[in-house]
Amino acid sequence: MMSYSFCMLTAAAALLVPCHALNCPGLPELSDNTTLGGLLRLLEPILGPTWPFRREKLPEPQVPMGLQGLPISRNTEFSDVLVNFRQRLSRLEGALTLNGKITKAGEKILASNGKKVTFSSALESCEQTGGTLATPMNKEENKAILRIVEQYNTNAYLGIKESETSGQFEYMNGTPLNYTNWYQYEPNGKGTEKCVEMYTNGNWNDRKCNLYRLTICEF
Structure with missing residues (x-):
């Protein structure tokens, strides 16, 4: 029919x-x-325009407000979000390559591969994965690093070194410390102990750099 x-x-x-x-x-x-x-x-x-099928025309796709006529490269807010996402993803990828304990403190990701090595080897391991040695800059970050130290139950090197002035310590980039958590009567190496370790109670101690301590990186 x-x-x-x-x-x-x-x-x-x-x-x-x-x-x-x-x-x-x-x-x-x-x-x-x-x-x-x-x-x-x-x-x-x-x-009529819809004969013989009598179908309604599909609506035109709506462009989000604020994006009409603007290519992605020119939308500043979107670009900033994308850059931030890529940076965070890169840090997470670096942390995951260590294949160990991972935690978070503010914007920092902290991770350990569980290995105990000298200070220079620990620093090199962190830099190869896009990070640096864990460096507590406030109480919250110190507690986050301590959680990993407690899990492995061993002391860990921190990203802090003695400056050219004996007894004065600084961050790896040469800026003065803005937060410290020294153990009582520390540091006391007086130029002979140029690196810093964290005890299993979270306190710091100046130590020689050729000893074997836990590697903890930050990203």
């Missing part, structure tokens, strides 16, 4: 062809090689 749409199309075509033969006004030209699609377009002024 022929569909209703096909019958309507046949009837309309039958009316359109003789009308063109009589040069009816208001109708477009009908060529000898008009296709079905072309015939439908010719019938559109009579039958």
Whole structure:
């Protein structure tokens, strides 16, 4: 059985062809090689734009406010978020490569591979994964490092070194310490102990750099 749409199309075509033969006004030209699609377009002024299917037109996609006409590279807020995400992902990837204990303190990710090595080897291991030796700059970060120290139950090197002035300690980039947690009467190496370790109670002690201590990195 022929569909209703096909019958309507046949009837309309039958009316359109003789009308063109009589040069009816208001109708477009009908060529000898008009296709079905072309015939439908010719019938559109009579039958409407959705005939014969009667389907609603799909709505146009909406562009989010603030992004109209702007390429991603020019949208500052989006670019900043993307850069921050990439940085955080990079730090996390570095921490995961150590395949050990991982914790978080503020914006820092702290991780250990569980290995005990000299200070220079520990620093090198951290830098190879995109980080540096764990460096507590406040009480919260000190507690986070301590959690890893407690899990391994052994002392760990910190990213702190003695400056050129005997008895004065600084961060690896040469800036003075803004937070300390020295054990009682420490540091007392007086130039002979140039590195710093964390005890299993969270306190610090100056120590020689060639001893084997736990590696903890920050990212």
